[in-house]
Amino acid sequence: MTQSIQRPEWANTGSPAQTSEGADEALVLEFMSALESNDADALISYFIEDGMYQNMPLPPAYGRDAVHATLAGLFSVLRIDKIDTLHIASRGDMVFTERVDLLTALPTGKSFELPVLGVLQLRDGKIAAWRDYFDLRAFETAVDFALGA
Numbered sequence: 001m002t003q004s005i006q007r008p009e010w011a012n013t014g015s016p017a018q019t020s021e022g023a024d025e026a027l028v029l030e031f032m033s034a035l036e037s038n039d040a041d042a043l044i045s046y047f048i049e050d051g052m053y054q055n056m057p058l059p060p061a062y063g064r065d066a067v068h069a070t071l072a073g074l075f076s077v078l079r080i081d082k083i084d085t086l087h088i089a090s091r092g093d094m095v096f097t098e099r100v101d102l103l104t105a106l107p108t109g110k111s112f113e114l115p116v117l118g119v120l121q122l123r124d125g126k127i128a129a130w131r132d133y134f135d136l137r138a139f140e141t142a143v144d145f146a147l148g149a
């Protein structure tokens with residue numbers, strides 16, 4: 001079932017795929033689309049060996065094995081239904097995404113459109129660091145599931 005996200009009225013018109021610049025932003029948009037696979041084995045190939053991943057309200061993961069375990073752990077309790085990247089920008093090796101991530105908590109079946117600011121650092125066409133900033137309490141309250149427990 002193709003999920004759709006209500007685009008906020010303040011979002012720029014047009015899709016970042018049309019306005020993105022450079023290989024790093026294109027790679028990040030490809031990765032954001034790949035997240036909808038919910039496949040940790042496929043997603044880890046986007047990271048360098050000593051990459052890091054952190055959902056900022058939760059502990060960080062350092063190194064490919066820890067990043068894979070964190071992704072697999074997330075996918076055991078939630079499903080990424082849709083990632084809508086509203087805006088994307090980059091400076092040097094840093095890429096910034098303003099997004100709405102449509103997520104479903106598997107234990108409750110409840111979904112939430114989570115506003116997210118994503119910061120990614122690229123190195124040789126792969127992700128060296130991925131940090132997502134969002135309101136965990138708003139998410140947990142909306143889906144009635146304590147992710148951070």
Ligand SMILES: CCCCCCC(N)=O
Nearest residue numbers: 055074101116132139147
């Ligand atoms: C709510 C915490 C889980 C976030 C999963 C990945 C994402 N940023 O959408």
